[in-house]
Amino acid sequence: MPQDMPPSGGYAQVQYKRNIPARGFKPWQYMLGMHAIMAYGFYRYFQGVREQRELAREKMWSRLHIMPLLQAEEDRDQVRRYYADKAREKELLGEETKVYNSDRFIRPTFGYLPANATK
DSSP: OOOOOOOTTOOOOOOOSOOOOOOSOOHHHHHHHHHHHHHHHHHHHHHHHHHHHHHHHHHHHHHHHHHHHHHHHHHHHHHHHHHHHHHHHHHHHSSOOOOSSOOSOOOOOOOOOOTTTTO
């Protein structure tokens, strides 16, 4: 029995690969997009940090400039309270009594205790 031989032009190519088109972007395009988004995010982040630093500096300087005004206001309030206490004392006792050794104004440094603190 004679053996079968291949045809004279050879057998046709066997297609074992699938011809599926690539979907989506190439990996280097994803990397480029990711880096672009990250660069924009870092840019905005550092802009925000710079803005916060400027606002903190402005807040500090505004507090420094308003501090003498606040101190003067507090001093006026202390003097007003001092003279109101003196007037109330004179009204209750009938005369002005000297408690301290000098007439110089000294900021009061006492704290109020609750009524039952001595028990």
